[in-house]
Amino acid sequence: MQTKIFEDKEALSHYLGDWLMQLSQQHESLNIALSGGSTPKALFDELSKAYKDVIDWSRIRFFWGDERCVPPNHPESNYLMTRQYLFDHVPVPPINIFRVKGELEPHVACAHYNDLIDRELPKTDGGPCFDIVFLGMGDDGHTASIFPHEMSLWDSKELCEVGTHPVSGQKRVTLTGKVINNARHILFLVTGSKKATKVSEILHQQGDYKNYPASRVDSSKTTWLLDKDAATLVIG
Ligand code: 6PG
Numbered sequence: 188m189q190t191k192i193f194e195d196k197e198a199l200s201h202y203l204g205d206w207l208m209q210l211s212q213q214h215e216s217l218n219i220a221l222s223g224g225s226t227p228k229a230l231f232d233e234l235s236k237a238y239k240d241v242i243d244w245s246r247i248r249f250f251w252g253d254e255r256c257v258p259p260n261h262p263e264s265n266y267l268m269t270r271q272y273l274f275d276h277v278p279v280p281p282i283n284i285f286r287v288k289g290e291l292e293p294h295v296a297c298a299h300y301n302d303l304i305d306r307e308l309p310k311t312d313g314g315p316c317f318d319i320v321f322l323g324m325g326d327d328g329h330t331a332s333i334f335p336h337e338m339s340l341w342d343s344k345e346l347c348e349v350g351t352h353p354v355s356g357q358k359r360v361t362l363t364g365k366v367i368n369n370a371r372h373i374l375f376l377v378t379g380s381k382k383a384t385k386v387s388e389i390l391h392q393q394g395d396y397k398n399y400p401a402s403r404v405d406s407s408k409t410t411w412l413l414d415k416d417a418a419t420l421v422i423g
Pocket of ligand 1: 223226227322
């Protein structure tokens with residue numbers, strides 16, 4: 188596992204933009220699963236501002252690690268957030284965007300997405316393989332849309348499952364641990380002081396870390412990208 192700590196979200200995003208630019212120059216096609224929530228907005232802003240003309244966007248195919256079961260024009264849609272902060276600003280061919288159909292009944296959306304990633308991704312070790320999976324982490328240690336009260340979803344034999352937000356009850360389609368851990372690169376983007384305790388518990392394997400889905404990510408393939416606030420308790 189690698190950990191990189193940055194002064195702020197902007198510095199983290201610039202590092203990631205450079206890395207993505209280099210990777211896209213080395214590969215004709217990259218399959219990337221994006222995370223949702225608010226953290227990716229800073230990265231998308233930076234990519235839109237500084238990398239619009241230096242990344243060949245036709246080489247990148249965009250999927251999601253999870254999506255809320257809402258229509259694509261709903262304010263809580265991860266697809267809508269990504270469109271507003273990235274796709275509306277850089278020339279990604281629409282054919283390269285593979286969204287979860289959140290407007291469908293959750294289990295229908297899940298089955299559709301399962302078939303889509305099974306069809307669209309190359310296989311390694313018998314399972315679909317993303318080049319990059321971006322992950323966020325919630326204050327409760329969830330990642331993608333696998334929450335501590337539904338930890339069993341991580342070990343599902345399926346490629347994706349329907350998760351439930353513990354507070355709102357909102358249904359979400361999420362990749363399972365089987366797919367996340369089969370990626371070539373796994374990048375946690377975690378910022379803000381609210382995440383510091385959970386980050387420290389997971390990185391130092393302390394406290395209740397085993398109850399946090401984020402701790403189940405394959406550390407051999409994972410780089411934690413943190414801003415200073417999220418890393419305040421990280422030693423060394
Ligand atoms: C989602 C995400 C989720 C998110 C974390 C962190 O759909 O909400 O994929 O796993 O990454 O909840 O969210 P913030 O970036 O908003 O803190």
